[in-house]
Amino acid sequence: MKVKVSELVLVLVLSWVLCVSAEGKSLFTDIGITGCSDSDGEELYALDGEELWYADFVNKRGVEPQPSFIDHMSYEEGAYEGAVGQQQICKQNLKADLQSYKNPPLQLDPPSSPIIYSRDDVELDQQNTLICHVTGFYPAPVKIQWTKNGQKVTEGTSINVPFPNKDGSFRQTSRLEFTPQLGDVYSCTVNHPALDQSLTRIWDVEVQQPSVGPAVFCGLGLTVGLLGVAAGTFFLIKGNEIVYKVFA
Missing domain, CATH: 3.10.320.10 (Class II Histocompatibility Antigen, M Beta Chain; Chain B, domain 1)
Known part of the structure; x- marks a missing residue:
């Protein structure tokens, strides 16, 4: 340590x-x-x-x-x-x-680039939590600020106390309670004395749509299969007609 x-x-x-x-x-x-x-x-x-x-x-x-x-x-x-x-x-x-x-000079280690993600899978109009995490900085704490569509947000935000890493640096996490709306854009900005400029990570609301690929391929396969059955039935009937005419 x-x-x-x-x-x-x-x-x-x-x-x-x-x-x-x-x-x-x-x-x-x-x-x-x-x-x-x-x-x-x-x-x-x-x-x-x-x-x-x-x-x-x-x-x-x-x-x-x-x-x-x-x-x-x-x-x-x-x-x-x-x-x-x-x-x-x-x-x-x-x-x-x-x-x-004798008042030693301040030692500074900058934080990592922030990581931002949602606590739960995103569903429109369903309350969720955005999480912004940084690590590797010294001394503690960092300052974390949230924005929504470019406007500063303070309501529904929280931040934990700095937690030590094994190498003597710190990590810290901030949370934002939010209700996803399609098109909304959020950002998490981190400030620390070791940084020349703020670190910002942007996150926008995206809802995972069900994949249509398997359904398309399944439908295509079923269609091809039915066509194959129809063709086979047709040639079977025609073959029987030819045999019947020959021996009639």
Whole structure:
């Protein structure tokens, strides 16, 4: 794991715990992250790369972004208050680190080109979710902005907290709730200090039409087959007529 220190990112502490199931067959990775800067902070708990709980320091609450199809895991009361306390410790450590390293220059790694896709198969007038994903950047976070037909969109958007990769970089995902309409064009734009210009990916509404190829070939084959049967029947009858005339 690379450890990077900059004037923007103060301290990042990663705790990895490996747990084996009761059967001794499955291996899981549990991770806790505490990070802070002069203007931001992060407290996150995840299992196998899926977020279980994170501190929302803007709205001053803990968030449990777990999907509905799993057994919900709740963290004990006071988890958010504990995260606030961890931020104070983190900021103190940051101050000491910056003094020790004498304010080292900022190290920047740009994000990858964004990937944008729909959560479900696209059906017109059926609510869906667009997902924009970037990875490989440092420091965190990135800023992600959505547009619809060239107009900025904020309603129905969300973004997860930065998640660390094994090489010390980060990945992050933003979502947009939308209802597909034919002809609509969406875009996801990513900004980061390491970029000279924004990265934008465009996605337009396309509905997959049923393929007519198999039906055409099937119909053609059936037609040819029927013609063959008709021709065979015709020659069979004519042949019988000739035989009958010869021996009549």
